[in-house]
Amino acid sequence: MKMNQFVIIGLGRFGASIGKELIELGYEVLGVDRDEEKVQEMSGILTHAVIADATDEDTLRSIGARNFDCGVVAIGDDVQASILAAILLKELGVKKVVAKAVSELHGRVLERMDVDRVIYPERDMGIRVAHQLVSPNLLDY
Numbered sequence: 001m002k003m004n005q006f007v008i009i010g011l012g013r014f015g016a017s018i019g020k021e022l023i024e025l026g027y028e029v030l031g032v033d034r035d036e037e038k039v040q041e042m043s044g045i046l047t048h049a050v051i052a053d054a055t056d057e058d059t060l061r062s063i064g065a066r067n068f069d070c071g072v073v074a075i076g077d078d079v080q081a082s083i084l085a086a087i088l089l090k091e092l093g094v095k096k097v098v099a100k101a102v103s104e105l106h107g108r109v110l111e112r113m114d115v116d117r118v119i120y121p122e123r124d125m126g127i128r129v130a131h132q133l134v135s136p137n138l139l140d141y
């Protein structure tokens with residue numbers, strides 16, 4: 001399935017970086033954050049950026065979240081908000097939901113909720129760096 005439109009929940013370093021890269025690659029990206037400053041920072045970069053609480057079902061409906069091919073939940077510290085946003089995106093019918101986990105337990109909960117892909121940024125990057133250190137010719141792992 002070809003992904004064209006992405007909604008990113010949480011525009012911290014992780015979410016903002018994914019959003020910028022997707023824009024560079026030519027995709028449409030809606031960014032959502034409850035922090036006005038984060039939204040302002042990204043508003044000229046992403047296709048759209050809105051101030052909203054992603055744990056509110058009506059809000060997610062009103063921004064048309066269900067029309068997106070892929071949703072990225074890039075909230076970390078607030079585990080409850082991450083879980084609520086992920087389940088709402090799934091229930092609204094977003095085809096592929098990807099979420100960041102900040103701990104093994106957080107990740108296990110997301111996996112049990114049938115989130116399509118759980119990312120552990122620090123762990124995954126640590127693994128990549130270790131492989132690159134021992135195989136310097138390996139450009140991408």
Ligand code: ATP
Binds near residue numbers: 013052054055
């Ligand atoms: P990063 O490691 O990506 O920089 P962070 O440590 O700054 O993230 P997190 O707690 O992981 O912060 O949250 C990432 C972003 O998600 C923040 O910009 C925060 O405002 C946003 N966020 C948190 N909860 C919600 C929510 N319920 N609705 C919308 N945005 C939220």
